[in-house]
Amino acid sequence: MTAITVYDGNDTIGGNKIYVEENGKGLFLDFGANLHNYDKFFQPYIQPRAYRGIHDLWLLNLIPHLNIYRKDLIPIDLDVTSAPKLDIKAVLLSHVHMDHYGNIGFLDENIPVVASSFTFSLLKGLQDSYTPNAGSEVIYINKRKPHPPDERLLTRGDNYGRDLIATDSYNENLEHFLWQASRKRGGIEKGELSLLKESDLPFSVTPYETDHSVYGSIAYILEGEHSIAYTGDIRLHGEREMQSKHFIDSAKNSEILIIEGTRLTGENIFDSENVVLDYCRRAIDISKGLVIADFSNRNLERLELFKQIASKTNRQLIIAARDAYLLYALEIVDMVDHLEDILVYHRPMTRPPFWETSILQDKKRPNYITNEDIKDNPDGYILCFSFGDVMNFLDITPVRGIYIYSSPGAFKTEQEFDFIRLNRWLKSYGIRPYGFKIDKVKGRERPSFTRGFHASGHASENELEWIIDRIDPDIIIPVHTENLDWFREHFKDKAKILKKGEKLNL
Ligand SMILES: [Zn+2]
Structure with missing residues (x-):
């Protein structure tokens, strides 16, 4: 039965x-x-x-x-x-x-x-x-x-x-x-x-x-x-x-x-990964300064997409160490060097975690890049960061650029506050957001999400x-x-x- x-x-x-x-x-x-x-x-x-x-x-x-x-x-x-x-x-x-x-x-x-x-x-x-x-x-x-x-x-x-x-x-x-x-x-x-x-x-x-x-x-x-x-x-x-x-x-x-x-x-927008590739590519083509791409770190297909755009726009992809560790995990299975041509952001930290020093660095020796390197050549990179990484802006001090939000929109009211905060950070560094914008509705700030940047x-x-x-x-x-x-x-x-x-x- x-x-x-x-x-x-x-x-x-x-x-x-x-x-x-x-x-x-x-x-x-x-x-x-x-x-x-x-x-x-x-x-x-x-x-x-x-x-x-x-x-x-x-x-x-x-x-x-x-x-x-x-x-x-x-x-x-x-x-x-x-x-x-x-x-x-x-x-x-x-x-x-x-x-x-x-x-x-x-x-x-x-x-x-x-x-x-x-x-x-x-x-x-x-x-x-x-x-x-x-x-x-x-x-x-x-x-x-x-x-x-x-x-x-x-x-x-x-x-x-x-x-x-x-x-x-x-x-x-x-x-x-x-x-x-x-x-x-x-x-x-x-x-x-x-x-x-x-x-x-x-x-x-x-x-x-x-x-x-x-x-x-x-x-x-x-x-x-x-x-x-x-x-x-x-x-x-x-x-x-x-x-x-x-x-x-x-x-x-x-x-x-x-x-x-x-x-x-809710809305039934139909966009494919190809549409996302198109929209992101165009936004990056017409931009000067640092490009920041925000997507889920588990969405490794999206990461490949940005890697592709980077190579076509003469930029190099920079990811966080935790994301590099996931790419290393992927390599364990398919034996493809996913970290090739990718840089890893060297964040200031008193004691790096054990998995980073003893597993990742031991096996891969990733190419680290510092805030100073980025400052020297902001047009040379696409930085894969999300809202949780904004504190690093204080070290990188970008002067202009774009931020592509390539993830689902906010479902909850509390998440809306994150976008309002993120927008403030971007504004103070002269960075233009793509994929979302903040409007004033009846005197109150509210985010809305623009199509094309996420499938x-x-x-x-x-x-x-x-x-x-x-x-x-x-x-x-x-x-x-x-x-x-x-x-x-x-x-x-x-x-x-x-x-x-x-x-x-x-
Ligand atoms: Zn799922």
């Missing part, structure tokens, strides 16, 4: 936690952080307390009430034993976005994770170079221990690698990198890395590479008593469009389609319709969307809208 339960991500964008089971044994399709719901309670200074394990998220109902979590993250004053248990054989992770992987770290350490080798390598890079948070401990977990005399508090302990199952073949470098110590006293006890083909799961699982805004994105087709296709996040207008189409063709016999619907809310990682309404028609499933389960009505209206008899935690028995 097959059943599907959507524990989260049923009516929000992100936080996907979809459980599929066959005769009592199951797989999670993603186990992401529901950032939409996190935002209802948290802001940068109000965050779940790391030393309380899963306590805070559990009490705020931000993770499903199930008895499936790491024991070391359950403090003595939290009882989860009366919650239902699940026999989870693995998590099938679609890609490296927090709203898909950000809660995997909480899961029992014996549950392996399935993903592409790109995904594993990028996750290791991120886990090393960002502030650790138990939820995103996918590659290795830091086992917490109670902190006497107050046993409710948890402190950091030793690192253990989780068992990982790759959807594609991998080399020895990856195995070495995954368990390589990234902190001075942070050795990692090895986990096991194996190939999906050789693993024993409750369904026969076939991975398909897809097109999304991060490399290594995977859609899955599961075959058991019934066949289930899961898109993950998908689009048809980037570099890997053909891969997405191959998945869609292969999913034609699937009875159940679990599909994202991110872009069904979405998600399928447009037309693309979604095309995907569904082509696969022609018997049942459609929408996830990762705020517009369930669209599915109800367009696919009346087939759309199955599941409530949070509702089980669909097939």
Whole structure:
């Protein structure tokens, strides 16, 4: 008997936690952080307390009430034993976005994770170079221990690698990198890395590479008593469009389609990566002074795009060290030198992090560039920075230039304030923004976003319709969307809208 339960991500964008089971044994399709719901309670200074394990998220109902979590993250004053248990054989992770992987770290350490080798390598890079948070401990977990005399508090302990199952073949470098110590006293006890083909799961699982805004994105087709296709996040207008189409063709016999619907809310601008290339190129062509390009550091396809523009406009690309580390992670898998012709910004810092000095510099010796070098020749560079890097303006002191915002617009009111602040920084250095502008609406400053400088990682309404028609499933389960009505209206008899935690028995 097959059943599907959507524990989260049923009516929000992100936080996907979809459980599929066959005769009592199951797989999670993603186990992401529901950032939409996190935002209802948290802001940068109000965050779940790391030393309380899963306590805070559990009490705020931000993770499903199930008895499936790491024991070391359950403090003595939290009882989860009366919650239902699940026999989870693995998590099938679609890609490296927090709203898909950000809660995997909480899961029992014996549950392996399935993903592409790109995904594993990028996750290791991120886990090393960002502030650790138990939820995103996918590659290795830091086992917490109670902190006497107050046993409710948890402190950091030793690192253990989780068992990982790759959807594609991998080399020895990856195995070495995954368990390589990234902190001075942070050795990692090895986990096991194996190939999906050789693993024993409750369904026969076939991975398909897809097109999304991060490399290594995977859609899955599961075959058991019934066949289930899961898109993950998908689009048809980037570099890997053909891969997405191959998945869609292969999913034609699937009875159940679990599909994202991110872009069904709000404006439906259709721009492709080619349009972005065109707009950014033109803006840079007509500009003098420093060019700053702002995009997600995981969007390595966009980085390639700016690298291409740089070489055509006689500029050199400069990235932050943490981004260089992600490119190094990519190289571990595909053995291509992604740092070739790229400079790394040498930020003033008293003690550079261990991953930078002992892994990145040891292996790559990146070409560093200082604020003085940039000051001397501002027309020679494209600097890949985001709002979080603006403090460096105080050292670089640009006198003119442009700032290309190449990411999605602000969804929340608080984010709007960031753009107002960013605009102030740009104004004081004579830098012209592209991709967004600030207008006065009824005496109040508000940002608006101009098209052409960003292409979405998600399928447009037309693309979604095309995907569904082509696969022609018997049942459609929408996830990762705020517009369930669209599915109800367009696919009346087939759309199955599941409530949070509702089980669909097939
Ligand atoms: Zn995504």
